[in-house]
Amino acid sequence: MTILDGLGFATDPLDRVSDRREDREALSTLYARGDARAILIARDMPVLRKTGAGLDALLPVSEIEALGGARAEALLGLLPRGAPVFAALLHDAAVVQESDASEGFLDRRVLVVPGRVDLKPVDLRSIVAGALVPADQASMLASAKALMHWHARRSYCSNCGQPSVVAAAGWRRECKTCGMHHFPRTDPVVIMLAVEGDDCLLGRQPRFPKRMYSALAGFVEPGETIEAAVRREIEEEAGVACGEVTYFASQPWPFPSSLMVGCFAEAKSRALTVDRTELEDARWFSREETRLLLERRHPDGLTAPIPMAIAHHLIKGWACGKVAFGSGRPRAREACDGEPAS
Numbered sequence: 482m483t484i485l486d487g488l489g490f491a492t493d494p495l496d497r498v499s500d501r502r503e504d505r506e507a508l509s510t511l512y513a514r515g516d517a518r519a520i521l522i523a524r525d526m527p528v529l530r531k532t533g534a535g536l537d538a539l540l541p542v543s544e545i546e547a548l549g550g551a552r553a554e555a556l557l558g559l560l561p562r563g564a565p566v567f568a569a570l571l572h573d574a575a576v577v578q579e580s581d582a583s584e585g586f587l588d589r590r591v592l593v594v595p596g597r598v599d600l601k602p603v604d605l606r607s608i609v610a611g612a613l614v615p616a617d618q619a620s621m622l623a624s625a626k627a628l629m630h631w632h633a634r635r636s637y638c639s640n641c642g643q644p645s646v647v648a649a650a651g652w653r654r655e656c657k658t659c660g661m662h663h664f665p666r667t668d669p670v671v672i673m674l675a676v677e678g679d680d681c682l683l684g685r686q687p688r689f690p691k692r693m694y695s696a697l698a699g700f701v702e703p704g705e706t707i708e709a710a711v712r713r714e715i716e717e718e719a720g721v722a723c724g725e726v727t728y729f730a731s732q733p734w735p736f737p738s739s740l741m742v743g744c745f746a747e748a749k750s751r752a753l754t755v756d757r758t759e760l761e762d763a764r765w766f767s768r769e770e771t772r773l774l775l776e777r778r779h780p781d782g783l784t785a786p787i788p789m790a791i792a793h794h795l796i797k798g799w800a801c802g803k804v805a806f807g808s809g810r811p812r813a814r815e816a817c818d819g820e821p822a823s
């Protein structure tokens with residue numbers, strides 16, 4: 482048990498074998514193995530297979546051709562027993578959209594694979610929130626979705642505008658016209674708790690579920706350190722100046738391709754000036770209150786994010802006293818004593 486139990490997308494079981502990405506013969510051999518599996522992505526949505534026990538994200542690679550071939554493929558890596566796992570971006574025509582009730586950041590499209598009732602496209606947020614596949618499969622889905630999202634939007638060279646081609650087992654695109662190499666991007670996002678005395682600062686965006694408060698967050702800008710981004714975002718969103726910043730833990734966040742960098746920041750002031758264009762509200766919560774948020778027992782019905790989100794673990798780290806500045810450091814890999822139920 483560690484304080485990070487239940488964190489989504491953080492248990493990738495694959496050996497990425499990056500040294501084999503340029504070796505076409507080795508890639509062909511891996512692809513031909515009987516135990517080779519593929520994660521299929523169609524229109525940014527994973528395509529799962531229904532099984533007697535539930536849903537499976539790892540399909541035989543033969544399904545790629547059966548569903549009309551791929552726009553791009555990548556070798557994600559090898560499972561502990563050596564079976565290779567590929568990701569494939571299917572053509573849009575492989576699925577049909579039946580409806581779209583998407584709102585805010587929730588993907589509520591209903592897609593179907595014509596003629597294949599055994600296959601079910603499901604958005605990744607629902608997969609991880611509902612634990613529809615094992616945690617290690619959800620982590621592989623995160624890699625596949627982020628990488629295929631990038632391929633789907635980088636068919637042309639951003640330098641000269643000519644078509645680019647897939648290279649390095651799906652981990653690079655190359656422009657044969659100008660020679661530019663393009664690499665998949667990961668966008669760092671800081672997500673943090675400002676803490677002062679026995680209190681921590683949480684806020685809520687209008688798009689959050691009702692009565693849910695969470696850690697403040699924002700993109701790291703070019704030329705900025707993680708520490709500077711943490712201080713800037715807290716100052717911008719809540720008007721609170723911060724001093725020391727400490728790293729806690731990180732989480733891949735494939736919506737579409739971020740890395741959440743969890744931190745704690747030592748607040749130097751308490752007065753709040755909330756940026757109402759970003760936040761509906763922000764307020765200080767005592768350590769006792771944060772425990773009630775996590776346990777869903779807060780007297781005002783307020784809640785915190787579920788364990789799949791790193792914000793949950795930041796709040797839990799604070800609630801159980803795993804935060805210290807100066808000589809101490811947050812200890813994300815340790816279990817909480819008297820851990821609040823999640």
Ligand SMILES: [Zn+2]
Pocket residue numbers: 638639640641642643656657658659660661
């Ligand atoms: Zn080019």
